[in-house]
Amino acid sequence: MNEHHLNVWLEVSRHAYTHNLSFFRQLVGPDVELAAVVKSNAYGHGMQQIAALAKDADSFCVHALTEALQLRQAGFTRDILILGPVPIEDLEQVVAHDLRMALFTHRSAIRLAEISTRLQQPARVHLKLETGTHRQGIDADELDGFCDFFKRNPGVIAEGVYTHFANIEDTTDHDYAEVQLTRFKSAVDRLRAAGIDPPRCHAACSAATLVFPETHFNMVRLGISQYGLWSSKETYLSYRLEHPEARTALVPALSWKTRISQLKQVPAGSFVGYGCTYQTTRSTRIAVLPVGYADGYDRRFSNQSHVLIRGRRAPVRGRICMNLTMVDVTDISTVELGDEVVLLGRQGDEAVTADQLASLAGTIHYEILTRINWDLPRLVVD
Ligand SMILES: Cc1ncc(COP(=O)(O)O)c(C=O)c1O
Known part of the structure; x- marks a missing residue:
């Protein structure tokens, strides 16, 4: 499969990821x-694709157990730690497939x-200790048990x-x-004093890894x-x-793309999309894109976000539909049917970042990425 046969697709840059x-x-x-955290379809990047790139x-x-089993079925033999709860009926699979799981x-x-x-x-487990997040975890008074x-x-x-x-x-x-x-160090000390000395000790997510070396x-x-994203x-x-070199330390690996599926000229004063929320103020060239909120292109981007076409920004006009989006390309004179459109990522000197989209939707980039429809093809490029 290559991108010429696709309406909407994602590209994962091998170069950026590695x-x-x-x-x-x-x-x-x-x-x-x-340990590469590849849950939730590798934060939208494609779990299998990322696991294959993650040689380092x-x-x-x-x-989830299901994610661990998918990795095993795809032939990944490295250690896999399941961070979430495993249903009691499925625990046998953890042991049978030599997986590790959080125990709490x-x-x-x-x-x-x-x-x-x-x-x-x-059965190999990682004891999850409660130290103040009050999510999953073993309280200090349960340790002796x-x-x-x-x-x-x-x-x-x-x-x-x-x-x-x-x-x-x-x-x-x-x-x-x-x-x-x-609290964590003192709980680990208590375990050791009781003769339980787990060989692996961990606390750091990305932010801690970057700014808090003591947590490694x-x-x-x-x-x-x-x-490639800052937390x-x-x-x-x-x-x-x-x-000081922080600006170039991380390189975003994901791009999200589509193609123009129709171009039309609409007169000044025309409404665009459901609810007539946008009215043109001049004769406007509209490009129709075959992507919508069902693909994860959030409806809250309506009349707010922009996409990149021929290296230029094209603003979204009207509401994002379930499967379609309209953008204004009046000022991009060379635009053609079939042109590649960047929803997220770089094109020429311009970029649309997951952070920008997140602030338009009132959320964080984690949510934007993980909600990009998991069925869309993810292609590894360069
Ligand atoms: C237990 C646990 N560890 C590590 C991570 C990775 O966090 P980050 O994506 O901020 O690196 C997560 C993410 O949700 C998590 O729940």
């Missing part, structure tokens, strides 16, 4: 495990012990221990992250920034304080 991973390899050094990643993190309930621990005895295979459990059930192996920061990307003030880090321990879980403006600013 550049970002080697940047992180250099940042954390050779001895820290680089030591392991993968996913949210006794119920799952007990069932894993039964399964590992029955299958005569170890888990230590007893591991001593009594050698088939369940505490391969890792980890936590997740609540407030590392939304601020340049890392006081709360420091509090969580202190011996593994980092790298999500958004492996794809937030605050993360970028904090990093840039110490690293």
Whole structure:
């Protein structure tokens, strides 16, 4: 398949992606495990495509068992850690496929012990510790119970221990992250004192990896920034304080494209799209694009975003429809039917960033990326 046969597609730049991973390899050094977080279709980039490009990643993190199984079925043999909950009925698959999973309930621990005895295979878990996010996690007062459990059930192996920061990307003030880090270290010390010494210890997401080296321990879980995006403006600013070359450190890997499917001239005073929310103020050339909110091009971009055509910005006119969008190309005189249109990414000297789209939709770039329809083709280019 190539892009000439497609109405809407995504391109993942091999060059950009591998550049970002080697940047992180250099940042954390050779001895820290680089886990590529490829959940939610690799943040919209295509899980299989990214897993194949991620040669410099030591392991993968996913949210769901189904994602882990897809990676195994596609032939990826590296370690895979499931961060989300695994339904109790499916725990056997974790053991049978030699996966790792986050452990935070006794119920799952007990069932894993039964399964590992029955299958005569170890169940590998990473203990998820509650340090202040109040999401999934084992509270400090539950730790002793888990230590007893591991001593009594050698088939369940505490391969890792980890936590997740609540407030590392939304601020340049890392006081709360420091509090969580202190709680994490003291919980790990308690585990060790009780004779449970998980070989892998991790806390860092992208923002922590970039601005808080103390959180690297011996593994980092790298999500958004492996794809070339800063977790937030605050993360970028904090990093840039110490690293003047920050502007070129990360290169966005994803472009989202379509083609003009119809061109028409409409007189001044004409309405464009549902609800007649836009009325032309001059004789206007409209290009119709075969992309809409069903593809993830958010309806909140109506009358707000712009796309790139022939290296120029073309504003969206009227409402984004389910499968179609109209843009104003009056000022792009050379435009032709079939021209490539960039919804997200660069064209010539212009760029549309996931951050810009996110601010138009009142959300964050994570949501824009992960909601790009997963069925759209993702092509690896350059
Ligand atoms: C537990 C956990 N670790 C790591 C990550 C990666 O975070 P980021 O994309 O900010 O690097 C996530 C993302 O949601 C997560 O939930």
